[in-house]
Amino acid sequence: MPCHSLVYHSMGRYRRVTNSLEDALLRNSVTAQNINGAFTSIKIDPAINSTGLTSRLQVCSPGQEPSQPSGFYYNDIWTSLVCLGRHFPSPSDARACLNGKDIHMFGDSTLRQWFEYLERFIPTLKRIDLHVTYKSGPLLAVDPDAGLVMRWRAHGLPLRTSKTMLSNLHYEAAHLYGIGGGPQTVVVFTLWAHFSTHSVSVYIQRLSRLRRAISSLLFRSPETTVLIKSANTGYKSIYGSDWLSVQLDLLLRAMFKGMAVTILDVWDMTSCHYLPDNIHPGAPVIRNEVDLMLSYICPR
Template sequence: MALVNQNVPNVDFKYLNVTTNATNSKATILDYKTTYCVGDTITVQVEMYNHMGHKKTYGGDFLRARIFSPNLGAGVSGNIRDFNNGTYNVYFTLFWEGQVKISILLMHPSEGVSTLWKSRNLGYKYIVYTGKFINKGKEVHTECGFTLDTKGEKCEYMDKKYGESFYCVRPPGVACEAFISLKSGKSPYTYLTDVQKELFTRSNFGAEIPKQFENFEVFKCSNSSRKMSTKCQTGMSPPFPSGYFLHNHWFPIYCSLSTNEPFSHIETCLANKIIYLMGDSTLRQWIEYFPKVMKNFKFFNNHGIGWHKSYFGYDLRNHIYIQWKKHGHPFVTQSFFSMKDHAYITNEIDRLGGGANTIIVISVGQHFRPFPLDLFIRRVLNIRKAIENLFLRSPETKVIIKSENTREMNNDVERFSDFHGYIQYLLVKDIFRGLNVGVVDAWDMTTACGSRVVHPPEIVVKNQINLFLSHIC
C-alpha cells in the first residue's frame, strides 16, 4: 500500500477550474522527422492545462495512449512517463508500415485520481450483499458482507488458512449452515462530494488531448527488421507494451509467436490436458470460445442457473477437460449464485495434485474494484502462496496469469473506474514477478485495440487464447 500511495497524487481542490482540462492541453511530437521507419520510436510530449488555461505544476493525471491503423487492424499501447510537473512523455514504437494515428486520452485529471484513491479505501459501502437462507423449505433473506454494522448475531464464514472472512446477519432461528445463495447490488452510498462528482462527467472522462500534428506515414526501411527467436514460455516478465496488433493478430515483442500456429494445433496441444479456468467472466469468455475452434468439444449440462454457474467442457476423442469456475468473494452480480460450490482460488489450487498435464489459468480484478485495495492485495498474495505450494509438490504444473481487461468509460466511475483496475494490474505484475508463471497481458491487449467494454470483442479473446496456447504447446 505504501508503494502505491507514493505513486498516487495527494491533491485537494475547491474549484473545478483548477483541475486538469483535456481541451486546453496539447500534445506535440518531439524531434519531428519527415520520414519514420518501422522500428523507430516516436516521443509525444503532453502538456496539461487547467480549465483557466494555466499550465499544471504537478502530475498524476491518468492517461491512456495508443497508436493505431484501423485499416490494418493494428494498434499498440504507449509507454507514459510522468515528470510530475504537468508534462508527460509518451513513447511509441512503430511496428508496422502505413498511416498511423495517435490517440492520447485524459481518463481522469490528477484531482480525480486522488479522489478515487481516497474514496476507494474508506470502506465497504459501495456494494451491498443479500444472502438467501433456506429454513424448513422457506426462503429467508438477510444482509451479508465483509463488514456488518449490526449488534445482532452474525454468521462468520472463515477461511482460517488464508485469513479470508465473510459475514451474514443470522436470521432468527435459522442455522448459519442454511446459507444457500448470494447476490449483490450497488449501494446508493457515495464517498464523493457534489464538486468531486463533477470531475467524472463525460466531458472530463476519456477526452482526447488535442494534437499539434497530423497523422503520419511509416515506411519499411532497409534497417527496420525485427526478429524474436525465444519461444513464449512461463517465467518471462513481459515489458510494457508487451506486444502489438497487426492484421488483428497479436505479436508479443519479448518472445516468438507465429500468427495463428497455436490455434491450428489446438487439439494436439491440449490433448490429455486438464485445464482449470479460475476467475471472472472475462475468463469465462475463453471457455465459451473453445467450441468454435475444437470440433469435438462439448459442454456438460450441470443444470446450474445463471451466467455465473460453473462450466464443464470435454473432448472425449482427445481426452481434454476444461472447466471455468468463478472466484470467491467478492463477486458482484445482481442475480443469486449458489454458495454450495463456493471456494476461493487458493482453496481450488490446494485441492489439485497438479502434474505435467494440469494447466491453471487465473484472472481476478474486475469484482474487486469497488472494495478497499488491501482486500485485493491479500487475495493476490494468498494466490501466490498457493501457487508456490503447488510448485513444491508439482513443479511441472503450468500456471498462467491473465491480467484484467479495460472496461466501459461510463459505467459507474466511482466503483469501477479503470484507474482502480490499473493499480491492480500493476500490483499483479509486481506480486507474481519471479514466479514460474506465464502471463497473458489482457490490459495491454485491450488498451492497444481500443476496447471500451469489459467483455472485449471475440478477436481479442481469440488472441488471448492463442498467446495462452503458445505457453503450452
C-alpha cells in the first residue's frame, strides 16, 4: 500500500502474556492491599539548632542538581529541597506568572493533566475547539488579555490512544525545529510511559534526537525556558510498572545532564503522597507539580 494510505492511528490490543493462575494472583483484590498493624504515633520535635532546610537554597533556575529526597509534603504543600519553590494559591497569581507566555507542551496524559489544571484554575484561560481527538490533541487554550497561549499535544509514536489523524501526531523533535523560541517561550515535555513496552534502545534513540533538537533551540534562542517532567510513580500494570519507569527515568535524566534545562522531579512528589498509587495523580499532587513548574517560569 502507498504511504499516503496511512491516515489514522489508534491503540491496538494488548497481547495476552499471562495465564489464568497468574491473572488470579495479579487481580486488584489481591495486589496493593493495606497490611494491618499497630503503629504508635510519631512525634517530631523541633531541631535544637536549625537554620531551616531551605535557608541555603537558590532561586529555581536551569541546570540545578537534584537532591535526595527532592522535597517533602506538609499539609499537602510541597517544599522543594532543590530550589526556592514558590506557590501560586490564586488564579491571579498563576495568570500574572504566565502573562505573555507562549507555552508548548509535548507528552502523555500525565502532562495533559497540567494543561487541564491550568485551564480550570485560570478562569480567563479559554479552550479553542480544534475538532481533534482529545486524548492526543493538539489542545489549545488562550487568554488574549494576558497574551497567554498554551498548547498541549501528544508526543509522536509509540502512543496508546484512541483513533486519531496521523497528521496530528507530531514527533516532538521535529516540532521543536519549527519553534523560534525566546524569553516568552516555554517548552515542557515528558517522554516515558508509552515507551515501557519497548526496547530501551528505542527510548535512547528517541531521547538523543530530542536532545539535538533542544540543543538547537537553545543555541538560536538561549533565553527559552525548557522544562522536562520526570516519570512519576503509580504505574501498576503487567505492561508497565515503577520498576520499568525508573529505568527510563534514569536514562532521561542522564541524557539531559549538563544542559541548560530543568528536570521537574515529580517522582518523589508522587511516591510519598498519601493518595493511593495512580499513574494519573490526584488533584493535590497535580497542583504542587504545576506550582513547581511555575516556580521555574517565574522564580521571583
